Amino acid sequence: MLLAGALLTITLNPLVFAAIGPMERAIQKRPRLVRWLERPAGPLAELPPAVEPQALHDHVVLIGYGKVGEPIARELARQGLPHVVVEQNREAVEELRGRGVPAIYGDATRVEILVHAHIERARLLMVATSDPLQARLIVEHALRQNPRIDMVVRTHSDxxxxxLERNGVARVVVAEREVALGFIRYALNCFGAPQHLAEAAAETLQVDRNKPSSPATNAG
Structure with missing residues (x-):
């Protein structure tokens, strides 16, 4: 049953991805439906009153405050970089606001949420969520609002x-591959390889990402 489920998922994913664009265009032609889908989730769906929208420009819009997004947000704050966090967990948004971090509660695939984050004036969009469907929609909406925005997006497949790279994303981070890069850098350093050789090996691993991998003998 597990194998059958996996095969079904692999078969259906390309069909789902291919349907995103036509479905979105059909919805956009129906203003009432758009307004219903994008209805706000209360005051938390907008910037906190203490944040001056006019002062928010050249900032980072960070989508997701989970295991990946949280350390990113903390480092942005530590470095004093202006940023807005968009998160679908209400408690996380309330906690962020309690620390003075501009945070918005809502689904970033809704245009209205990105508008509240002032994506049109942002310098960088960081999509830290793991859902590829969400990432595609967020990127599409962001580029419509701000065609020159820089973007870095998390994903799980080459x-x-x-x-994403073909559609304007400057940096796409494949989570598992980044783990592999960390391992190979550490292994080479452990055996005394110079830093520049370790970096060159990591770069080679990046370039070789499209080559077919050998059959795995271990689930790691």
Missing amino acids: AERDY
């Missing part, structure tokens, strides 16, 4: 990375 195929999805290729798609």
Whole structure:
């Protein structure tokens, strides 16, 4: 049953991805439906009253405050970089606001949420969520609002990375591959390889990402 489920998922994913664009365009032609889908989630769906929208420009819009997004947000704050966090967990948004971090509660695939984050004036969009469907929609909406915005997006496959790179994303981070890069850098350093050789090996691993991998003998 597990194998059958996996095969079904692999088969259906390309069909789902291919349907995103036509479905979104059809919805956009129906203003009432758009307004219903994008209805706000209360005051938490907008910037806190203490934040001056006019002062928010050249900032980072960070989508997601989970295991990946949280350390990113903390480092942005530590470095004093202006940023807005968009998160679908209400408690996380309330906690962020309690620390003075501009945070918005809502689904970033809704245009209205990105508008509240002032994506049109942002310098960088960081998509730290793991859902590839969400990432695609967020990127599309962001580029419509701000065609020159820089973007870094998290994903889990080289195929999805290729798609995002073709569609304007400057940096796509494949989570598992970044783990592999960390391992190889550490291994080479452990055996005394110079830093520049370790970096060159990591770069080679990046370049070789499209080559077919050998059959795995271990689930790691």
